[in-house]
Amino acid sequence: xxxxxxxxxxxxxxxxxxxxxxxxxxxxxxxxxxxxxxxxxxxxxxxxxxxxxxxxxxxxxxxxxxxxxxxxxxxxxxxxxxxxxxxxxxxxxxxxxxxxxxxxxxxxxxxxxxxxxxxxxxxxxxxxxxxxxxxxxxxxxxxxxxxxxxxxxxxxxxxxxxxxxxxxxxxxxxxxxxxxxxxxxxxxxxxxxxxx
Amino acid sequence: xxxxxxxxxxxxxxxxxxxxxxxxxxxxxxxxxxxxxxxxxxxxxxxxxxxxxxxxxxxxxxxxxxxxxxxxxxxxxxxxxxxxxxxxxxxxxxxxxxxxxxxxxxxxxxxxxxxxxxxxxxxxxxxxxxxxxxxxxxxxxxxxxxxxxxxxxxxxxxxxxxxxxxxxxxxxxxxxxxxxxxxxxxxxxxxxxxxxxxxxxxxxxxxxxxxxxxxxxxxxxxxxxxxxxxxxxxxxxxxxxxxxxxxxxxxxxxxxxxxxxxxxxxxxxxxxxxxxxxxxxxxxxxxxxxxxxxxxxxxxxxxxxxxxxxxxxxxxxxxxxxxxxxxxxxxxxxxxxxxxxxxxxxxxxxxxxxxxxxxxxxxxxxxxxxxxxxxxxxxxxxxxxxxxxxxxxxxxxxxxxxxxxxxxxxxxxxxxxxxxxxxxxxxxxxxxxxxxxxxxxxxxxxxxxxxxxxxxxxxxxxxxxxxxxxxxxxxxxxxxxxxxxxxxxxxxxxxxxxxxxxxxxxxxxxxxxxxxxxxxxxxxxxxxxxxxxxxxxxxxxxx
Numbered sequence: 001x002x003x004x005x006x007x008x009x010x011x012x013x014x015x016x017x018x019x020x021x022x023x024x025x026x027x028x029x030x031x032x033x034x035x036x037x038x039x040x041x042x043x044x045x046x047x048x049x050x051x052x053x054x055x056x057x058x059x060x061x062x063x064x065x066x067x068x069x070x071x072x073x074x075x076x077x078x079x080x081x082x083x084x085x086x087x088x089x090x091x092x093x094x095x096x097x098x099x100x101x102x103x104x105x106x107x108x109x110x111x112x113x114x115x116x117x118x119x120x121x122x123x124x125x126x127x128x129x130x131x132x133x134x135x136x137x138x139x140x141x142x143x144x145x146x147x148x149x150x151x152x153x154x155x156x157x158x159x160x161x162x163x164x165x166x167x168x169x170x171x172x173x174x175x176x177x178x179x180x181x182x183x184x185x186x187x188x189x190x191x192x193x194x195x196x
Numbered sequence: 197x198x199x200x201x202x203x204x205x206x207x208x209x210x211x212x213x214x215x216x217x218x219x220x221x222x223x224x225x226x227x228x229x230x231x232x233x234x235x236x237x238x239x240x241x242x243x244x245x246x247x248x249x250x251x252x253x254x255x256x257x258x259x260x261x262x263x264x265x266x267x268x269x270x271x272x273x274x275x276x277x278x279x280x281x282x283x284x285x286x287x288x289x290x291x292x293x294x295x296x297x298x299x300x301x302x303x304x305x306x307x308x309x310x311x312x313x314x315x316x317x318x319x320x321x322x323x324x325x326x327x328x329x330x331x332x333x334x335x336x337x338x339x340x341x342x343x344x345x346x347x348x349x350x351x352x353x354x355x356x357x358x359x360x361x362x363x364x365x366x367x368x369x370x371x372x373x374x375x376x377x378x379x380x381x382x383x384x385x386x387x388x389x390x391x392x393x394x395x396x397x398x399x400x401x402x403x404x405x406x407x408x409x410x411x412x413x414x415x416x417x418x419x420x421x422x423x424x425x426x427x428x429x430x431x432x433x434x435x436x437x438x439x440x441x442x443x444x445x446x447x448x449x450x451x452x453x454x455x456x457x458x459x460x461x462x463x464x465x466x467x468x469x470x471x472x473x474x475x476x477x478x479x480x481x482x483x484x485x486x487x488x489x490x491x492x493x494x495x496x497x498x499x500x501x502x503x504x505x506x507x508x509x510x511x512x513x514x515x516x517x518x519x520x521x522x523x524x525x526x527x528x529x530x531x532x533x534x535x536x537x538x539x540x541x542x543x544x545x546x547x548x549x550x551x552x553x554x555x556x557x558x559x560x561x562x563x564x565x566x567x568x569x570x571x572x573x574x575x576x577x578x579x580x581x582x583x584x585x586x587x588x589x590x591x592x593x594x595x596x597x598x599x600x601x602x603x604x605x606x607x608x609x610x611x612x613x614x615x616x617x618x619x620x621x622x623x624x625x626x627x628x629x630x631x632x633x634x635x636x637x638x639x640x641x642x643x644x645x646x647x648x649x650x651x652x653x654x655x656x657x658x659x660x661x662x663x664x665x666x667x668x669x670x671x672x673x674x675x676x677x678x679x680x681x682x683x684x685x686x687x688x689x690x691x692x693x694x695x696x697x698x699x700x701x702x703x704x705x706x707x708x709x710x711x712x713x714x715x716x717x718x719x720x721x722x723x724x725x726x727x728x729x730x731x732x733x734x735x736x737x738x739x
Contacts (some may be wrong), residue, residue: 008394011392013391014316015385015388015389015393016317016318016389019384019385019388019389019419021383022420023423026419026420027424027426029422030424030426030427030457031459033460034453035441035458037450037453077446099481118445124518171426176446177446177447
């Protein structure tokens with residue numbers, strides 16, 4: 001009887017220790033999913049995530065037989081009183097061709113502020129075939145009060161782009177960076193009208 | 197299954213007394229402190245069940261506020277902001293404070309009795325995990341009185357609604373969910389430790405009643421996913437208060453990631469709310485069909501299969517976030533695959549009934565309604581699993597109809613069935629037959645009146661979580677609202693039945709139901725405070 005009870009206590013202890021180990025493991029797993037998710041999205045190009053680093057030009061012949069429409073959309077964001085414009089809304093490019101297009105940033109407020117343009121590519125399968133050689137989206141931008149800044153985007157659509165993709169849409173969304181200066185909630189309520 | 201003659205048990209003795217040591221239980225605290233300090237699995241089970249029942253009515257009142265506003269198109273009674281808080285709170289309270297604690301309460305009461313253990317493995321931890329719950333939900337409910345109101349982002353609390361645009365009280369919400377989560381985790385550890393180590397000598401895993409089996413698997417699910425929920429809300433907490441950017445696109449985070457993480461918890465969570473229900477129904481149907489359960493082994497494996505598959509289907513809640521085609525197909529097929537083990541279960545229940553000698557006592561009525569109505573909920577689930585069709589159904593009342601069919605006549609009916617089934621064991625009296633029958637029929641009519649029209653409203657395109665709607669949905673909503681008040685009111689009958697049953701009624705013998713064969717029916721009714729101090733000898737039936 002006594003030994004059975006002692007054995008049982010030992011077994012219970014063992015089960016509890018194992019369960020707690022599993023718990024800690026799952027908690028850590030939840031946090032490890034954050035970097036894993038980013039890696040997964042970048043490797044597969046899912047979710048329209050594009051590489052944040054500058055890429056090399058792939059030297060390849062321009063495929064004259066095929067035209068790809070690349071569309072550009074810019075979006076402002078609550079909390080950042082900036083305007084972002086693009087020189088032309090869409091370009092027709094041949095696969096392999098290196099193109100340049102300029103974007104204009106304008107700070108409408110009387111204060112210096114920091115912002116970042118976050119890109120997203122649609123359809124997401126296309127994101128790994130759109131190579132950005134030079135992009136303002138790699139860095140944060142700082143604009144003085146009422147400053148206007150024009151920055152280039154140099155990109156290339158590589159020839160390996162699947163045949164069924166004819167149009168690629170590149171969306172840039174502006175986000176405030178310095179949270180002390182521009183609180184998102186404040187901007188949403190206060191400067192709504194100025195934001196595009 | 198175990199076939200044991202009722203054996204007379206010594207009343208009010210303890211394991212310590214049985215070993216000839218000092219009996220510490222003579223100095224039991226009286227009054228409220230007895231309940232605050234109790235480490236007895238039956239008393240803690242009762243506390244869980246009473247807490248869950250009261251929260252069922254709190255969550256029910258929130259639902260009725262929602263249904264009252266939706267009685268007619270237009271905005272009549274409450275502000276849209278308050279409407280959002282009501283839908284959110286209804287969901288949170290029903291999931292975390294009503295259904296989950298009810299199952300934990302039943303587990304506390306019945307698992308030691310069904311496996312022949314004197315108590316849970318960790319009785320003090322058991323007390324702690326119960327008393328965390330009132331703390332958690334007082335905190336959660338108090339957010340309704342805070343400036344800016346309570347959580348208003350739906351029970352799924354998607355970022356950035358719950359981070360960037362959340363009311364100031366969200367930090368309290370996070371704390372409340374953390375505490376409730378710790379409570380569930382501790383409860384799960386306790387249940388696993390009890391089931392794996394404290395079974396009566398001779399009882400193998402495959403001899404355990406199915407309620408024990410389903411709870412063992414549920415407890416593993418809880419241990420696997422509650423930490424993920426804790427992780428998600430910790431990330432929310434840091435996004436809100438410490439300037440991190442887990443879910444904030446501005447800082448390189450991703451709101452879609454929130455949904456992946458949430459549903460990685462959330463889908464197993466819905467099985468946490470239904471697997472113990474399967475166990476209860478698998479106990480009741482053989483009892484009242486007076487036949488052993490058909491396909492016991494396949495029931496165990498089906499439950500395990502459902503639990504494993506539940507980790508592979510989370511993104512079927514996210515068909516519209518822009519998943520690649522391959523992912524849509526994968527999650528569509530894996531979701532449909534769950535219909536196979538679930539179908540095995542339904543088949544086994546029906547086959548158990550086949551040529552049975554069936555009687556229709558209240559627990560059996562609820563169990564039969566469970567089988568039929570849960571299956572309807574299962575079928576609408578398969579419709580929703582079809583990714584291309586889900587583009588139409590997503591976030592409509594069709595989804596609301598689906599999950600209410602699996603949760604109300606599913607989980608809640610199973611809990612009611614379990615309560616009616618085990619009330620004679622808990623109180624020593626049978627529940628009042630006539631009132632219980634009334635309760636059943638009013639509930640069945642009320643549930644269908646409330647939730648069946650929602651299928652049609654949803655297919656016609658009515659979005660969920662919106663306080664106003666287009667005129668063409670008016671009739672469906674009026675029927676739903678009438679049904680909701682009908683159902684809500686009829687649940688008061690349940691309280692009356694329980695109160696009457698506790699106070700008196702027809703005396704129940706140890707084996708309260710003719711066909712009941714599990715170990716709990718070998719102890720007297722009402723079950724004395726301490727049972728199975730000396731482990732019973734478990735005899736395996738040859739059948």
